[in-house]
Amino acid sequence: MTSEITSRLPELSTVRHGLLHLFIQHTSASLTINENADPSVRADMERHFHEIAPEDAPYYTHDTEGPDDMPAHIKASLLGSSLTIPVTDGSLDLGTWQGIYLCEHRDRGGSRTIVATLWGE
Numbered sequence: 001m002t003s004e005i006t007s008r009l010p011e012l013s014t015v016r017h018g019l020l021h022l023f024i025q026h027t028s029a030s031l032t033i034n035e036n037a038d039p040s041v042r043a044d045m046e047r048h049f050h051e052i053a054p055e056d057a058p059y060y061t062h063d064t065e066g067p068d069d070m071p072a073h074i075k076a077s078l079l080g081s082s083l084t085i086p087v088t089d090g091s092l093d094l095g096t097w098q099g100i101y102l103c104e105h106r107d108r109g110g111s112r113t114i115v116a117t118l119w120g121e
Helices: 002-008 010-014 039-052 069-079
Strands: 017-024 029-035 082-088 098-104 114-120
Touching: 002 010, 017 029, 029 039, 029 069, 029 082, 039 069, 069 098
Parallel strands: none
Antiparallel strands: 017 082, 017 114, 029 098
16 A cells, blocks of 8 residues: 555655645554564464454444454454655655555455545655
8 A cells, every 4th residue: 555655645755745635534454563574474463353343243232233343343344544654855754664555444344444544845
């Protein structure tokens, strides 16, 4: 997702020092930063979250939108809906191995909207 942000925000290249704030406008998807070099990290994260918030748990009462809906809300709350990332000389100041994840927690999530706010000089 990091390279997509750079291509969709041409203004980013003009910021010498600043902040990029990202906010996802949904309750069953989230944003987070994690290792982005080894794809096994993403697979392990997904398996772990399925353990934390399994589908069809007998104690869920919010199930009108399907068995994946309540677990999606739990996962989104745990990871969060926003990120703030420093910007220096037109680039996101992420660590060497870091990448931005848009985490879709529904089995068939729809389109997602992210609001990007860029501050800086």
